[in-house]
Amino acid sequence: MxxxxxxxxxxxxxxxxxxxxxxxxxxxxxxxxxxxxxxxxxxxxxxxxRQGLLRYLATTPIFNLLSTPVIWSVLLPAVILDAFVTVYQWVCFPIYKITKVKRSDYIIVDRHRLGYLNLIEKFNCLYCSYFNGLMGYISEIAARTEQYWCPIRHASRVKTIHSRYQNFFEYGDSGDYRKGIKRLRKELMEEKE
The missing domain is CATH 1.20.5 (Single alpha-helices involved in coiled-coils or other helix-helix interfaces)
Structure with a gap:
């Protein structure tokens, strides 16, 4: 049972x-x-x-079309700068024990997948994604370098500041600078990628 x-x-x-x-x-x-x-x-x-290529070209102001080669001419120097800054960080950051900047955190290329963009708009998005991401990447490498070598605020007002600037020492404050420089360098060494 x-x-x-x-x-x-x-x-x-x-x-x-x-x-x-x-x-x-x-x-x-x-x-x-x-x-x-x-x-x-x-x-x-x-x-x-999505706007077709012919319609897109027909409705684009003529001066926008004529300025296109000027805009795209900056790409080659940007690629060269990218290479130099990347090599700089690969060589120097290990010497200073600074955590390297991850390029992929700054150069994000994804907008070209949007289906409502035509071929020209996709190329423009690739350009802007690369170029603006590159500027952020370079800015972070420069900021870490500045934090290591000269973390002192400017006497004059700065229009835009990078991510580390608020931790820098006041202009003219030699006491804090001498006491705190090792601490700021140590923070760089302890960062995770």
Missing amino acids: ADTKIDELVAKIKALEAELEAELHEEYERFSCEITKKREEILAAYRHD
């Missing part, structure tokens, strides 16, 4: 497991269909909002 009760309970558990599995599968199918539908709706909206 005890075996029969156990068999009945096991059968109920198996039935409930099968019901649960069927319900989960049905829910997954509904979710999958919703995601597919949403994806299709988004892609349709992107196709609708």
Whole structure:
């Protein structure tokens, strides 16, 4: 009799497991269909909002088109600067025991995947993502270098400051500078990538 009760309970558990599995599968199918539908709706909206190349070129002000070679001419010096700054940090930062700046934290290239951008807009987004990310990357390398070598605020007001500037010593405060320079250098050495 005890075996029969156990068999009945096991059968109920198996039935409930099968019901649960069927319900989960049905829910997954509904979710999958919703995601597919949403994806299709988004892609349709992107196709609708994308401006064709000919229309894009026809509606772009002439001076914008004429200035394009000037804008793109900066790319080669930027790539060279990128290479030099990267080599600088690879060589010098280990000597000073400064944690290297992760390039991928600053140079984010993802907007070219947006379906509502035409080919020209995608190239422009690649350019801006690279160039602005590069400036942030270089700025952080320079900021860490400045924190190591000369963490002193300027006497004059600075329009934009980097991420480390607020920790620097006041202009003319030789006492704090001499006491605190080792601490600021140690902070650089203890940072994680």
